[in-house]
Amino acid sequence: MGVDIRVENLNAWYGQTHTLHDVSLHIPANHATALIGPSGCGKSTFVRCLNRMHETNPIARAEGSVRMGDVDIYKDASPVEIRRRVGMVFQRPNPFPTMSIYDNVASGLKLNGFRKKRILDEVVERSLKQAALWEEVKDDLRKKSGASLSGGQQQRMCIARALAVDPEVLLMDEPASALDPVSTSKIEDLIFQLKSEYTIVIVTHNMQQAARVAERTGFFLNGKLVEFDATHKIFTNPSDKRTEDYITGRFG
Amino acid sequence: MNFQSKSMRLNTAWRSAANYLVSGLSILATVLVILPLLAILFYLLYKGTSSLNWAFFTHIPAPVGESGGGMANSIVGSGIILLLASLMGVPIGIAAGVYLAEFGRGRPFATAVRFTADVLNGVPSIVMGIAIYSLIVMQQKHFSALAGGVALAIMMVPTITRTTEEMLATVPHAVREAAFGLGIPKWRTVLSISLRTASPGIITGCMLAFARVAGETAPLLFTAFGNEFWSFDLNQPIAALPLQIYKYAISPYDEWHRLAWAGALVLIAMIMVSVTLVRIFANRGALKGGN
Numbered sequence A: 001m002g003v004d005i006r007v008e009n010l011n012a013w014y015g016q017t018h019t020l021h022d023v024s025l026h027i028p029a030n031h032a033t034a035l036i037g038p039s040g041c042g043k044s045t046f047v048r049c050l051n052r053m054h055e056t057n058p059i060a061r062a063e064g065s066v067r068m069g070d071v072d073i074y075k076d077a078s079p080v081e082i083r084r085r086v087g088m089v090f091q092r093p094n095p096f097p098t099m100s101i102y103d104n105v106a107s108g109l110k111l112n113g114f115r116k117k118r119i120l121d122e123v124v125e126r127s128l129k130q131a132a133l134w135e136e137v138k139d140d141l142r143k144k145s146g147a148s149l150s151g152g153q154q155q156r157m158c159i160a161r162a163l164a165v166d167p168e169v170l171l172m173d174e175p176a177s178a179l180d181p182v183s184t185s186k187i188e189d190l191i192f193q194l195k196s197e198y199t200i201v202i203v204t205h206n207m208q209q210a211a212r213v214a215e216r217t218g219f220f221l222n223g224k225l226v227e228f229d230a231t232h233k234i235f236t237n238p239s240d241k242r243t244e245d246y247i248t249g250r251f252g
Numbered sequence B: 001m002n003f004q005s006k007s008m009r010l011n012t013a014w015r016s017a018a019n020y021l022v023s024g025l026s027i028l029a030t031v032l033v034i035l036p037l038l039a040i041l042f043y044l045l046y047k048g049t050s051s052l053n054w055a056f057f058t059h060i061p062a063p064v065g066e067s068g069g070g071m072a073n074s075i076v077g078s079g080i081i082l083l084l085a086s087l088m089g090v091p092i093g094i095a096a097g098v099y100l101a102e103f104g105r106g107r108p109f110a111t112a113v114r115f116t117a118d119v120l121n122g123v124p125s126i127v128m129g130i131a132i133y134s135l136i137v138m139q140q141k142h143f144s145a146l147a148g149g150v151a152l153a154i155m156m157v158p159t160i161t162r163t164t165e166e167m168l169a170t171v172p173h174a175v176r177e178a179a180f181g182l183g184i185p186k187w188r189t190v191l192s193i194s195l196r197t198a199s200p201g202i203i204t205g206c207m208l209a210f211a212r213v214a215g216e217t218a219p220l221l222f223t224a225f226g227n228e229f230w231s232f233d234l235n236q237p238i239a240a241l242p243l244q245i246y247k248y249a250i251s252p253y254d255e256w257h258r259l260a261w262a263g264a265l266v267l268i269a270m271i272m273v274s275v276t277l278v279r280i281f282a283n284r285g286a287l288k289g290g291n
Helices: A043-050 A077-085 A101-110 A116-128 A134-140 A151-164 A182-196 A206-212 A231-236 A241-247 B002-051 B054-058 B074-101 B107-120 B125-140 B145-169 B173-181 B185-212 B241-249 B254-283
Strands: A004-014 A017-027 A031-035 A060-068 A086-089 A169-175 A199-203 A218-219 A224-230
Touching: A017 A043, A017 A060, A017 A224, A017 B173, A031 A043, A031 A116, A031 A134, A031 B074, A031 B254, A043 A060, A043 A182, A043 A218, A043 B002, A043 B241, A077 A086, A077 B173, A086 A151, A101 A151, A116 A134, A116 A151, A116 A182, A116 A206, A116 B074, A134 A151, A134 A218, A151 A169, A151 A182, A169 A241, A182 A199, A182 A206, A199 A206, A206 A231, A218 A231, A224 A241, A231 A241, B002 B254, B054 B254, B074 B107, B074 B241, B074 B254, B125 B145, B145 B185, B173 B185, B185 B254, B241 B254
Parallel strands: A031 A199, A031 A218, A086 A169, A169 A199
Antiparallel strands: A004 A017, A004 A060, A218 A224
């Protein structure tokens, strides 16, 4: 089951560049929340702060409070613990190239020391089914490398890999931007099904995509959260002039 | 219009001519690269095969004045020294490469290590022999297989370190991020993701280092020293193929010259066989469609 996320006064820097300014918002549990905005507006940095991935860059820094359920991820836990609870899907599919499909999906458990084969088998099957990939790959789970799949299949395998560790939150950083329209719609269907069980945060460049999958949408501009509201309100009756300019295509 | 199409035709003709010229030049360069290797191999086969017989692989050298004898002890001795060198050099080299690529990025100490490795790579092998002579042989007061192994191990380290670092640098950052995103700790990511992804290149680096030191004579002159008899004691002087070849090649006897040719042939064959075996072994687990 998902947890809600409360962000308060989150600031982030890359070296001297201040990329996030005092972002505060409440992301509800078991819903999909979309983040939109022009390139470089800070939305990717923001999701990378939610699993402390931002700080893997040596010059990057973040300050503020992020509470998942009742855990302050910057105070009460180590980055490794947080990332086990928060799955992440990246812009480009990033399978482990030397591993089979099975090992890719099982990697989060196996590399954290989990060895019970029977349970691993079950988890791999369940995760691949959740990611709507099981039927396509079930015959060559161990024979084929994860890198041999098509781009869309790889991305669904990466989603299965993230789901296999049973996270509470799923972060998706433009998960369909490198995919063709058919694969994109499969990923969107998937988000639609998964959001009843996980808290999903999805960064997207595609406003129609945000409108299709998310209950709530946040609009970022120049490192600030301009507006955060119900998706239909953002797209039909935004309260901020800048949001209106962006969604009507006047810039960005 | 007419002028333009004519000039375009000329242009195409010139381009395809240039294409043939450059292709021809690169084929020529390839042949020039392969030619010396083939020449050496054929010359060794021509000179060495006649002295290759069962005794060569089973007997120790015959005393001066007697005919026959072989290099069995040198073949085994080389094997022992190279095994010692690999056991020490490969783990240290890879570990140093991992430090440079995964943990030391941008640190002054890493820059110092990198610089030292490059300098060490350029140290003449005879100097390495003298250094190990004073560091180990002088302290122990006798030559030993171990000293020979250490000398060769130190020569292997810089090559392995630098290739490991370069190969790890080619592993895409996205692959590491995928592992971090799953909550896999850094040490695990390095071992099971980065090293595994880079392993074909790292193995090539190890094989290059191995093949290079397998034929080294100078570092063994004052360390392993050579031995006319069987020895399996790591603390005693031990025979080695390059040493035996050297000794036989500068001797005044024709039969020893022929044995030296055979020894050189066996040395090259041993290197080629071990490199091939490692390659086959390393490719065993490869998956369909992987890269």
